[in-house]
Amino acid sequence: MKHKISFILNNEKITHEVESNKTLLSVLREDFDFTGAKEGCGMGECGACTVLVNGQPINSCMMLAVDIEGKEVLTIEGLSRGDVLDDLQISFIENGALQCGYCTPGMIMSAKALLNENPTPTEEDVKHAISGNLCRCTGYQKIVKAIMVVADKNNNQ
Amino acid sequence: MKYVGKSIDRVDGVKKVTGDLKYVDDLKLSKMLYAAVKRSPHAHALIKNIDVSKALELEGVKAIKTGKDVPQRAGLYLEDKYFMAVDRARYIGEAVAVVAAITQEIAFEAVKLIEVEYEVIPAVTNALDALKADAPLIHPQLEEYYHASIFHPVPGTNISNHYKLRKGNIEKGFEEADFVYEYNFYVPHVQHVPIENHSAIAQMDRDGSLTVWASCQSPYAVRQALSVAFNIPLNKLRVLSPAVGGGFGSKAGTTLEGVIIPLAMELRGHPIKLTFSREDEFVNAFVRQGLHSKFKTGVNKNGKIIAIKNQYVWDGGAFNEYGVNISKAAGFAAVGPYDVEHIWADSYCVYTNHPVGGPYRGFGMSEIHYGIEQNMDIIADKLGIDPVEFRRINAQKEGGRTATDSYITNCGFLECIDNAADAIDFNKVETPSGKYKLRGKGFAGGMKAPSMPTNVASSAIVRLNEDGTVYLMSSAQDIGQGSDTVLIQMAAETLSINPDKFTIKTGDTDHTPYEWQTVASRITYCAGNAVVKACEDAKGQLLDLASIKLGFHKDDLMLEDGYVKAKFYPEKKVAIGDLALGLTMPDGSGVHGPIIGRGSFIPPNTMNFDLETGLGVNPVAFWTYGAQGVDIELDTDTGEIKVLRVSSSFDVGQVVNPILLEGQLEGAIVQSLGTALFEELMLKDGKPVNNSFVDYKIPTADDMPEMIIIPVENPEKTGPYGARGVAEPAMIPTAPAIANAIYSMTGVRIATMPLTPERVKKALKENKETGRTYFGVDSDYEFHIK
Numbered sequence: 050m051k052h053k054i055s056f057i058l059n060n061e062k063i064t065h066e067v068e069s070n071k072t073l074l075s076v077l078r079e080d081f082d083f084t085g086a087k088e089g090c091g092m093g094e095c096g097a098c099t100v101l102v103n104g105q106p107i108n109s110c111m112m113l114a115v116d117i118e119g120k121e122v123l124t125i126e127g128l129s130r131g132d133v134l135d136d137l138q139i140s141f142i143e144n145g146a147l148q149c150g151y152c153t154p155g156m157i158m159s160a161k162a163l164l165n166e167n168p169t170p171t172e173e174d175v176k177h178a179i180s181g182n183l184c185r186c187t188g189y190q191k192i193v194k195a196i197m198v199v200a201d202k203n204n205n206q
Numbered sequence: 207m208k209y210v211g212k213s214i215d216r217v218d219g220v221k222k223v224t225g226d227l228k229y230v231d232d233l234k235l236s237k238m239l240y241a242a243v244k245r246s247p248h249a250h251a252l253i254k255n256i257d258v259s260k261a262l263e264l265e266g267v268k269a270i271k272t273g274k275d276v277p278q279r280a281g282l283y284l285e286d287k288y289f290m291a292v293d294r295a296r297y298i299g300e301a302v303a304v305v306a307a308i309t310q311e312i313a314f315e316a317v318k319l320i321e322v323e324y325e326v327i328p329a330v331t332n333a334l335d336a337l338k339a340d341a342p343l344i345h346p347q348l349e350e351y352y353h354a355s356i357f358h359p360v361p362g363t364n365i366s367n368h369y370k371l372r373k374g375n376i377e378k379g380f381e382e383a384d385f386v387y388e389y390n391f392y393v394p395h396v397q398h399v400p401i402e403n404h405s406a407i408a409q410m411d412r413d414g415s416l417t418v419w420a421s422c423q424s425p426y427a428v429r430q431a432l433s434v435a436f437n438i439p440l441n442k443l444r445v446l447s448p449a450v451g452g453g454f455g456s457k458a459g460t461t462l463e464g465v466i467i468p469l470a471m472e473l474r475g476h477p478i479k480l481t482f483s484r485e486d487e488f489v490n491a492f493v494r495q496g497l498h499s500k501f502k503t504g505v506n507k508n509g510k511i512i513a514i515k516n517q518y519v520w521d522g523g524a525f526n527e528y529g530v531n532i533s534k535a536a537g538f539a540a541v542g543p544y545d546v547e548h549i550w551a552d553s554y555c556v557y558t559n560h561p562v563g564g565p566y567r568g569f570g571m572s573e574i575h576y577g578i579e580q581n582m583d584i585i586a587d588k589l590g591i592d593p594v595e596f597r598r599i600n601a602q603k604e605g606g607r608t609a610t611d612s613y614i615t616n617c618g619f620l621e622c623i624d625n626a627a628d629a630i631d632f633n634k635v636e637t638p639s640g641k642y643k644l645r646g647k648g649f650a651g652g653m654k655a656p657s658m659p660t661n662v663a664s665s666a667i668v669r670l671n672e673d674g675t676v677y678l679m680s681s682a683q684d685i686g687q688g689s690d691t692v693l694i695q696m697a698a699e700t701l702s703i704n705p706d707k708f709t710i711k712t713g714d715t716d717h718t719p720y721e722w723q724t725v726a727s728r729i730t731y732c733a734g735n736a737v738v739k740a741c742e743d744a745k746g747q748l749l750d751l752a753s754i755k756l757g758f759h760k761d762d763l764m765l766e767d768g769y770v771k772a773k774f775y776p777e778k779k780v781a782i783g784d785l786a787l788g789l790t791m792p793d794g795s796g797v798h799g800p801i802i803g804r805g806s807f808i809p810p811n812t813m814n815f816d817l818e819t820g821l822g823v824n825p826v827a828f829w830t831y832g833a834q835g836v837d838i839e840l841d842t843d844t845g846e847i848k849v850l851r852v853s854s855s856f857d858v859g860q861v862v863n864p865i866l867l868e869g870q871l872e873g874a875i876v877q878s879l880g881t882a883l884f885e886e887l888m889l890k891d892g893k894p895v896n897n898s899f900v901d902y903k904i905p906t907a908d909d910m911p912e913m914i915i916i917p918v919e920n921p922e923k924t925g926p927y928g929a930r931g932v933a934e935p936a937m938i939p940t941a942p943a944i945a946n947a948i949y950s951m952t953g954v955r956i957a958t959m960p961l962t963p964e965r966v967k968k969a970l971k972e973n974k975e976t977g978r979t980y981f982g983v984d985s986d987y988e989f990h991i992k
Binding site for chain 1: 213215216218219220221222223224225226227228229231232234398399400401402403449450451452453454483484685686687688865866868869872873874875876877898899900904905906907908910912913
C-alpha cells in the first residue's frame with residue numbers, strides 16, 4: 050500500500066509516495082538515486098547506510114520510509130554545497146582517513162552528527178560515536194585523527 | 207625525488223567523501239532485471255531433479271537457469287569450479303538455480319517456488335578427515351580436470367595439490383640437532399568482510415557481445431575465465447570494474463559473474479544484476495582457508511635452527527581452483543623468514559564440503575606464520591634465549607638462503623626486527639591498569655612474496671594532452687590500497703609533471719591495457735614498472751622532438767616541471783603540451799604526431815621451481831620482510847585481551863606515499879587483530895552458524911590500538927624507484943605476536959585461533975589446576991600423510 054509523505058531531503062521540500070514496507074535506504078537509493086548511503090548488511094550492524102534524520106545519525110536500512118513524514122533527512126550528497134566540501138570531508142582526504150570509500154559516507158555522517166552535538170569531543174567520544182560504523186580498510190586510526198582535526202579546529206575558535 | 211615519497215592526497219578522495227563514486231550496486235541501467243539464487247541446503251548431495259515450473263509461472267519472472275545450462279568448468283589454476291552445481295552440490299550455499307525477474311522481490315519469491323530433489327550423501331567437513339583413505343570423494347573426476355603444470359592434484363583422493371619442498375638432508379639435520387621439538391597449530395576459516403558485498407551486472411546484446419560490470423579486483427582475469435567457460439571470444443567480452451569497496455582477495459578471480467551470464471545469454475539486451483546479501487557474502491564469496499599445521503624443529507643449544515619438517519593441510523572447501531596456489535605459496539615460505547639448512551615440507555590443499563577457500567590478504571602467510579612464529583617463541587623459551595635475539599640468530603640475511611634455496615641478495619629483516627622491538631620497548635615491563643590484569647609484550651616476524659605465475663604481465667599507456675595534462679591508463683584496480691595515487695606519483699616523477707595534471711583510467715578491458723590481476727601486493731611493483739616504462743617511452747619521444755626544436759642532443763635535454771629543458775641552458779625550453787600532438791616546424795609542417803607512451807612488464811628472471819624438490823633459483827619476484835611487536839593487557843577474570851600498542855616495521859624498498867603506506871600497515875594490523883581475537887566463520891557439519899554481523903564481529907574503532915609504523919627502505923633492485931609490495935605482508939605478524947604476548951604473561955600457549963575470552967579463560971583455569979601449559983589444537987589430531 051502506498052503512502053504520501055512530505056519531508057525535507059538535503060534541504061529540499063519533497064512530497065513522495067512510498068510503499069509501507071520500503072526502508073528509507075531503499076527509497077533514497079532507488080527513488081532519489083542518492084547512492085552515497087550503502088547497504089552493507091541490511092540489519093543495522095555496519096553503519097554504511099548512516100544518514101541524519103533531524104540531526105541524529107540513523108541506520109537508514111532499519112527505518113521505514115513512511116516514518117520520515119515531517120522530518121529532515123540529510124545524506125552525504127547534501128553535506129557539501131556544490132563543490133564546496135564540508136570540513137570533515139576535507140579532513141578525511143587530507144588525513145588519509147579513507148581507502149575503498151564504501152564506509153566513508155556513513156562514517157562521515159556519524160562524525161557530523163557528533164560534531165553537531167558536541168563540537169569539541171575527546172578522542173574517546175569520537176571512537177564511541179563511530180563504533181557502529183565498520184571499516185575494514187583503515188584500522189580507524191586515521192579516521193579518528195581526521196575527526197579530531199576538525200574538533201580541534203572548533204576548539205580553537 | 208619530487209613526487210615519489212610524498213604524502214599527496216589520494217586522487218579518488220573527493221569522489222569517495224561525497225558519495226559520488228558509483229559502485230556496481232549503485233548502477234541503474236535501462237531495462238535492468240534482478241537475479242536471485244536458489245542455494246543448496248546440503249553440504250554434499252546429488253541433484254536428482256530441479257522443477258522450476260511453479261517459479262516460471264510467477265508474474266514478472268523472465269527466465270530461470272540451472273547448472274545444466276552451464277556445464278563447463280572454470281578455474282584460474284585448476285578447472286574444478288562449476289558456477290552452478292550440475293549434478294552434485296558440494297557445500298551448503300552452493301548455487302543450484304538462478305532467477306531473473308523484473309523486481310528483486312519477485313526474484314526472491316520465485317526462488318522459493320523452485321523445487322530441488324536431492325540425494326544426500328556423506329559429507330567431509332574436516333580437512334584431516336578428507337585425507338583418510340575411506341573419505342568420500344568430493345571430485346571423483348579430478349583426474350580429468352585441466353590444471354597448470356606446477357600443481358599436483360592426486361586423482362582418487364581429495365588432494366587438489368601436493369607441494370613438496372625437499373632441501374638439504376632432513377634426517378641428518380635432526381641427528382645433528384641438540385634438541386627436537388614438535389608442535390601443532392590450527393587456524394579456522396575467516397571471511398574477508400569487505401564492506402561492499404559482491405555485485406555484478408551482465409548484459410549480452412543480440413550480436414553476441416557480453417558486457418559485465420563487476421566489483422572485481424581483476425577484470426582481465428575475469429574476462430579470461432568467462433571467455434573459456436562460456437566460449438565467448440575475448441574481443442566480444444568486456445569487463446568493467448568501476449569501483450571496488452574493499453577486496454582483500456575476495457574479489458580476485460570470478461565469484462558470482464558466471465551465475466548470471468546464462469540469464470543474460472537468453473534475455474538479450476537486458477542487464478541482469480546480482481548483489482550478494484551480507485549472509486551470502488560470508489559463505490558464497492571466498493573464505494580464508496582453514497589450516498592445520500605441524501612443525502618438527504631441530505635446534506642447537508646455541509640457538510641455531512638446523513632442521514624443520516612441517517606439514518600444512520589446507521581446508522580448501524568445495525572448489526580449489528584458486529586455493530591450490532595458496533598451498534604452493536605456503537610451501538615456498540615453509541619456515542617463514544628464517545634461514546634453515548634442512549627442510550622437508552609438505553603442503554596439501556584438500557577438498558572439503560565447506561565454502562570455497564580462496565585468496566585472502568596474506569595468501570596463506572598469516573595462517574602459516576601463526577604456527578611458525580609461535581613455534582619460534584616456544585623454542586626460544588625452551589633454550590632460554592630472548593625471543594627477539596632468537597629471531598636475529600635465525601633470520602634470513604643477505605648472503606643466506608631462502609627455503610627454496612635461492613640466494614638472498616636483498617633483505618632488511620634484521621633492521622625491521624630491531625625497529626619493531628625498540629618502538630615498543632620490548633623488554634620494558636609495563637604496569638597493568640588494575641587488579642586481575644596482566645600486561646605483556648609479544649613479538650613476531652613475517653615474510654611474503656607475490657605468489658603469482660612466473661610470467662604474468664602488466665601494461666600501461668600514457669597519453670599527453672596539448673594543454674600539458676596527461677591520461678594514464680592501466681588496469682591495476684584501486685581497491686582502496688591507493689594504487690591510482692601511487693601510479694600517478696611514479697608517472698609524475700618520470701615525466702616531471704605535477705600529479706594534479708594527471709587523470710588515471712582503469713578497469714575496462716575494452717579500453718584500459720592488460721593487467722593480470724590486482725592481487726599479491728604486486729601492483730606497486732608490477733604495474734608501477736609498466737607505468738614507469740610507459741612514461742620513459744613518452745619521455746624518449748618528447749626528447750626526440752625537443753632535440754629538433756631546441757637544437758640540442760637528446761642526452762643534453764631533461765624534463766622539468768612540465769617542460770623539456772636543455773640541461774646546461776635551462777632557459778632553452780619547450781612546454782610538454784606544445785609537443786603533445788607532435789612538433790610543428792617553422793614552415794608549418796609537422797613531425798611525429800601525438801605522443802603515446804607504452805610500457806609492458808613481466809618480472810625479470812622469475813622461473814619455475816623444480817617439481818620434485820620444490821627448489822628454485824628465483825621462483826618469486828621478491829620477498830617482503832617485516833616484524834611487529836605488541837603490548838597487550840589481559841583480564842585474567844574474563845579472559846579478555848585488549849591490544850594497547852602495536853609496532854610494525856616492514857622493508858618496503860621505497861616509500862612512495864607515506865600516508866598511504868601507514869594506511870596499509872594500520873589497516874592490516876587491525877584486520878589481523880580481529881582474526882587473532884574473535885573472528886571465525888563457524889561451520890557445524892558444513893553449515894555456517896554465524897554468517898551475519900550480529901554473530902560475526904569484526905574490529906570497531908573501540909578495538910583500535912595505538913599503532914607505530916616504521917618503514918625500512920632497502921631498495922628493490924627491480925622495483926620502480928626501488929619499491930616493493932607490502933599491503934599483505936603487513937597483516938602477517940600481528941596474530942602470532944598476540945599469542946606470544948599471552949604466553950609471556952601467563953606461561954600458557956594456545957595453539958588454536960582465535961584467542962577468544964572463553965578459550966583464554968579455560969586455558970588459564972586449567973593451567974592453574976593442572977599446571978598444563980601447552981594447549982594444542984582443540985581436535986588434537988595426530989596427522990600423518992605418506
